[in-house]
Amino acid sequence: MPPDYFVGVCASFADQKLWRAATLAAQDSGQAIEAYGPVADEATMRLLRPHSPQNPVRLWTLLGGMFGGFAAFAMTIWMSRDWPLVVGGKPIVSWPPFICICFEMTVLFASFACMGSFLAYARLPQLTLPAAYRPEFAVDHFGLFIACAPPEAERWQQQLTAEGAQQVWRIENQPRGRLALPTF
């Protein structure tokens, strides 16, 4: 096994609490980590990522919504003036009904921006899965990957085992799959 390919160690936990504690300990040591699990719950996220970088999804959603709303106003006003059809004696630019279009377009573009920013921030779609990922992490196990240099691997393997990991193994960047290194 060429040593150049070594990227870190990965541990599999059956117990969520042990996994949380090990993840916190690894985070506190300043090591680059990635954690996997079958459940996406807010309590765990708050615990494990209390100082996560500003999540851009909210901002992009707001910007998308604002763009949609202004674009809808511009569209309705311009089109009404370009084809000045008088209906029921109402003004050509009848803004009250136009608000409905604006609302819908605001929500539509906010949703598009929300989805787009989520995909960009989560780096999806991915054609290959990280080498540290195992199918059991989607079912009933919790994974913790720690990026480290080969000399540190032994120490991390021992620590993770002591922290209650069921299984700990070394991760090589196999040519068949690309390891998406975590960057926090």
Next chain:
Amino acid sequence: MPLRSEIEPARFTLREVSDEILRPVEAPPSMRYLLGLAFSLLCVAIGVAAWGRQLYIGMGVSGVAWPVMWAMYITCFVFWIGIAHSGTLISAILYLFRAKFRPSFSRASEAMTIFAIATAGLFPILHLGRAWRFYWVFPYPNERRIWVNFRSPLVLDIFAISTYLTVSLIFWYLGMVPDFAELRDRALGWRRTLYGVLSLGWVGSLRQKAPFLKLYILLAGLATPLVLSVHTMVSWDFALSLLPGWHEEIFPPYFVAGAIFSGLAMVLTLVIPLRHFFHFEKHITMDHLEALAKLIILTSSIVAYSYASEYFTAWYSGDTYERTAYFLRAFGHYWKPFWLMSVCNVLVPLLFFFRRVRRSLVGLLVVSILINVGMFLERLVIIVTTLAYSFDPGSWGLWHLTWVEAGIVIGSFGWFMTLFLLFVQFAPSLPMAEVKRDVLEAKDMVATLSAAHLLSEETVHAA
């Protein structure tokens, strides 16, 4: 003390949850399923044949004729849009309120929303004599150099419904991505490729989950007012006209409440067979179904109040045309659908005040089907009676159902059922990731409560 439903999931292991929810997707379809699918496709064929005849001969073969120019097709349109409403509403609002019974219904009700909009969207097109020109309602640059009339509620409808479909689709699909990832890991052959593409490379890492949770709550927040706006705009199709029986301020909340009411009933109609045939009894419990029945009591009472309010307003206005319209609605040619509607929507849901009915599968199913019938008739009564009896008795005229219309209605139910049956065969009907989250939370709760000696020995043992 926690509710029983909160600690009940502690009985399962995470693997059991996966195995049980994915069993229907991974197993080959049963004979009952194939028969159901064949029957749905037969209904679709009937609808296609009826529409083909209408296209070939012309709109005359349908019951649409002056003065009732909106009849069965617009009834179906409003009915299916109403059905569509509860799906996202249940899913989004219950998510925002962190309701524990949400996972039992959310996936199926979101699917119901998508398929109901896909069905409703057909009807304005079917109603067009020249269906191939449906795109004229969109504001697109054209050689005639004209634009659509943005003051018309019909154009507002187009924007509202297409936005609702798109946002619901995003909400539904992205919510399924973690479950598709699990299916990808378990599948073989072409299914592995299919779920591999659908899962987008999801691995459940912290990097992916952090924006996912943000995305989900934002989409839930965006979808909730959208739900209210869509049926409000559908109600303006009627309320912005000047016809007696339609020109009413109460229409938007009345339509929204009716839509939620019918949608909840349809969720029950779909979920009870789903629970029975796919053996989801452990995850869709009687407590969950009972919670839905209680919501139906609430929405039914709002609908009943709206009916009473309509009649009171007509009487109190002193307007002859308004009073006549409402009198003829109850005692005119269409008195049968009116009274059947009143019984189904006002009296039948009262049965849910009895706990025995709320906790009986047969009772829940029968009441939910009757509510669906009642809500279909409500739309028919609102649309047809007003057009049949407008201001001048000289312009009154009746509408009669034709077989072409009936065929298209059957086809729409077949289309909806076909889509739903395909969904339950190819996608997890319950949100696995959320069910697992509830399982872990329940285990935590049981551990905490038993450590404090707040749970009985039997409960801890069962969990």
